[in-house]
């Protein structure tokens with residue numbers, strides 16, 4: 258592919274471990290003023306500092322103001338999936354911004370639950386109709402990508418998209434294990450294209466004149482917290498046990514949501530890669546330069562300024578993972594997804610260990626990069642699955658076990 262006129266050709270991606278280079282990571286346990294952090298109380302202060310650094314340099318500032326929400330339950334099916342679930346559809350409206358579309362939440366609660374159910378919450382890529390083959394889930398009417406499955410027409414969903422990503426959402430398996438599942442289309446919060454913010458929450462909140470204005474990842478993370486606001490009001494849900502899960506770009510958003518909002522009991526990053534779990538300072542697979550030039554709308558404007566000086570970024574992604582401590586964290590890679598830098602995701606988890614230790618927890622513990630399909634770790638877990646960039650039954654089997662052991 259020839260670069261467009263006036264555009265420099267892209268540096269090729271590196272997949273050679275020998276060429277990754279040497280680097281010094283910022284220490285999560287040393288404050289800006291140079292003080293060593295040795296207690297959870299000090300870490301809480303350092304946490305605030307780190308959140309600010311990520312806001313200023315990576316994802317942008319999440320607006321602090323409370324937004325009035327109205328929850329409208331539009332449909333309840335008491336016997337969904339052959340009686341396995343109560344299925345609810347809830348629209349989250351923004352009372353002060355009637356021009357914004359609501360976030361449409363699809364929620365399955367196991368019928369067998371004797372008490373409020375713990376829940377996996379994750380945004381989906383192409384509309385709620387994509388996660389299930391059930392015929393009575395309305396097609397999303399929002400902007401959708403034409404690229405996913407080639408089933409959209411002029412960025413609108415068609416019937417062909419129904420169940421398109423159902424393999425990524427083993428709803429029945431999750432329900433049978435006693436967990437609820439909540440999902441919503443990420444495009445309800447912000448459609449994922451450079452101008453998409455004009456019709457999303459960033460059109461009314463934030464400050465576009467600032468280098469630290471929030472990007473789309475920040476908006477999606479914010480949306481996850483608004484879904485949490487709803488879950489806290491639903492008596493069928495155990496809102497102390499909400500696990501936020503996300504794949505790829507949505508994995509990045511899930512990590513940022515979990516870092517900021519401690520109501521999330523656990524975080525699961527599925528192949529979140531660059532700008533997610535992977536260390537930015539490693540030259541391997543996707544780089545800060547590549548992601549910030551191809552997807553500038555995901556980040557704050559200042560992030561791009563680090564594209565040729567990543568060593569000067571005041572944070573690295575292990576500190577994002579550390580912000581989730583002491584809560585359980587699952588980092589999943591796939592061997593066929595070298596673009597996401599599996600080893601860089603693992604090492605990032607290793608580097609968060611000290612913060613888990615402050616709380617008397619073992620994170621990944623003293624482990625080496627594991628073999629394929631070999632989950633490792635304690636409060637922080639990691640696996641490198643064989644196969645491609647995707648969410649599979651194998652991934653979910655690990656998440657369910659992790660939830661049984663650490664969140665239940």
Ligand code: GCU
Pocket residue numbers: 504505506507528529530531543548596
């Ligand atoms: C691209 C992008 C990644 C992202 C991925 C996805 O490959 O470069 O950073 O994670 O899309 O969201 O599937």
